[in-house]
Amino acid sequence: MTPPVPPARLLVVDDDKGILPVIERVARALGFDVQFRDNGREAIDGLEELDPDVALVDLQMPGLNGLDVLRAMRDADPDCRVILMTGNPTIDTAVQAVQGGALDYLEKPFDFDRLRRLLAGVRDGIERREALLQADASVAQRVEFHGMIGRSPEMQQVFDAITRYAPHVRTVLVTGETGTGKELVAKALHAVGRRHARRFLTVNCSAVVETLFESELFGHVRGAFTGASDTKVGVFEHADGGTLFLDEVGELPLTLQPKLLRAVENGEVQRVGSLDTRKVDVSVIAATNRDLKADAGAGRFRSDLYYRLSIIEIHLPPLRDRREDIPYLTAAFVREFAARVGRPITGVTTAAELLLQRAPWPGNVRELRNVVERACILSDGRMLTDRDLASAMAISGQAAASAPPMLPFDEADDADPNLLSTVQRDQIQRVLLDTGGNKAKAARVLGVSRRSLYRWIERLHLEA
Ligand SMILES: Nc1ncnc2c1ncn2[C@@H]1O[C@H](COP(=O)(O)OP(=O)(O)OP(=O)(O)O)[C@@H](O)[C@H]1O
Ligand SMILES: [Mg+2]
Structure with missing residues (x-):
């Protein structure tokens, strides 16, 4: 309303x-x-x-x-x-x-x-x-997209790319540092695409013993190797009609890469121990936190497979390069964990928010999420304080960094007020105070129109 x-x-x-x-x-x-x-x-x-x-x-x-x-x-x-x-x-x-x-x-x-x-x-x-x-x-950029929170231009571009590619492409490479949300992107691609009613299967390419991996991917026939007492269907056949998420594809053994290429390119798989070729129709989303191009250049990854996988690439920037997402992510995580620990925690204090804004986040969104979860457990108030968060961050080994960055403020933002960060609320209140309640001036300082400032004030129930 x-x-x-x-x-x-x-x-x-x-x-x-x-x-x-x-x-x-x-x-x-x-x-x-x-x-x-x-x-x-x-x-x-x-x-x-x-x-x-x-x-x-x-x-x-x-x-x-x-x-x-x-x-x-x-x-x-x-x-x-x-x-x-x-x-x-x-x-x-x-x-x-x-x-x-x-x-x-x-x-x-x-x-x-x-x-x-x-x-x-x-x-x-x-x-x-x-x-x-x-x-x-x-039509404002969505803050939430298939379970992903993001308000930064970088994340809006990711949401855009997913929307555009999902219905049309069968292979996507998702890249980005650990914890940036690659798996969420894979799931969103599946959810937005035409195969959303079909299976979404995940294979972690680093977690499987090399010798069993071929069978895991493509299946085997009875007696194909010692211990193969039954015929087994591999994930490619299992995911037929749906989506296969190949996580940490950079870890895929070199010997298996030509077979993966054939499956991706021609939709052809062969069960281990069988000469029959089977046709499958599988959309493959591969993810990696490695520099696959460099790996390909150095011969650690097959170039032909790399080029085939990377025709469409969606890159997730590290959290430190899109800090304006931090307040939104924080608000969502606070809500999630407050509900989980069953306490009425409503947000974070300004000092806490600044602490989060300054942190380097080498573990990206996953780390932020973990920190908020721990802070929710540690806290005994309605707001997470900088002390709660500092303790939670100390556990995760985060050092509080130096200069606070500029805080974002966007007039097109029509987000759920509960999602609005306390930083923005405080920012508006502070500017109103600094300008002696002169809304025209305050609006200019904040970089929004006067009318939009009225809206904020109403929506946030601020005293002008
Ligand atoms: N934009 C986001 N909005 C909300 N939650 C996110 C976002 N990005 C990541 N997360 C959360 O952070 C955690 C890590 O995300 P995800 O597993 O997708 O990262 P990843 O890039 O696959 O990491 P890794 O390379 O370590 O596998 C998950 O709990 C996920 O829900
Ligand atoms: Mg992952």
Whole structure:
């Protein structure tokens, strides 16, 4: 549900209060809130509080004139439209007004139709921007994709690649350091692809004894070797019609690689001890945390197999290169483990969040997950503190690193507020405090539109 957005605000600045009633009538009919100041100084000093979307400013006033007010308003809030009014128009001031960034220039006495059209235009512009923002938010990059959490551009690209490739390709190589989520990507590829109703089987190429491996993959016939008392179907045949996930494919014995190539390329497998070739239709997703290309170059991995597997490669960057994912991952893991340990842990403190942001995470997401799990067990409060996390990290051998990175903030974010990190909440609150509650300024500091900031404030139940 979208929280209510405040009505558009019109500020009228004129030393002559007489024009106000008519302007009010026109503006209110268009849904504007109308405010009035009778001199430029008060208008400028009150800008933070008034926070207008559009201002009608008289050009000739005692003290600060309309052009001064225009300049100050443009500086304070470039989003605010300013319309100048004058009873004594000259070409010069008209030019200056437009150069100063005025939306338009109205002559007194007013042409009310023109005023109505101008204000309606401003209102439509605001609504359009609103609609765009909301559309942005609704097609906003998904924070969660088939069990994977990721808000960084890098992870959004991964989600994109999975969506695009899954229906069409039969072989994908997933690369990335340990714990970056390669297995999750494999599962997502299967889930999004056409074979989702069929089997998804996993073989870990490093965990199988070499001599048994061929049989594991391709099966054997009775009597094929000592101990082969029965015919056995290999995983390739077992996964027929579905997906086979070959984890740690870089560990696959060289002697078996030509057979794997044949299975991948031609869909042909041969049970050990049999001369029959069987056809299978299996999608193969291979994963590795090694540099397979280098291995191929050095003769540790067959080049032909490497090229066949790597036609489509999805690479998962290490967590330290996509730190903006950390708050989202943390929130999801806290939720998961709080439920598991049966305690109402709602999040992490700001200090804790900074600690997580700075850590090097050599074990990537898996390590973060383990740290959060341990911290949930250690903690006895509603929030995980930096001490809980430091203890949990000490166990995992993580050193707290130095400089805190920039914290991300994205206005298209329409995420579940429970998923919003305390860092973002604190960040918004701090900026509001620093700017003395000036939302236009705060929005600029945060790099979001004013309207989007209103949404955050409403959604997070913050005090402005
Ligand atoms: N983007 C993510 N969102 C949520 N959980 C994740 C994400 N990436 C990884 N994880 C979690 O981290 C752990 C490790 O993920 P996964 O097993 O997929 O990593 P991997 O790349 O296969 O690691 P390895 O190379 O060590 O096998 C799992 O518990 C997984 O659920
Ligand atoms: Mg893995």
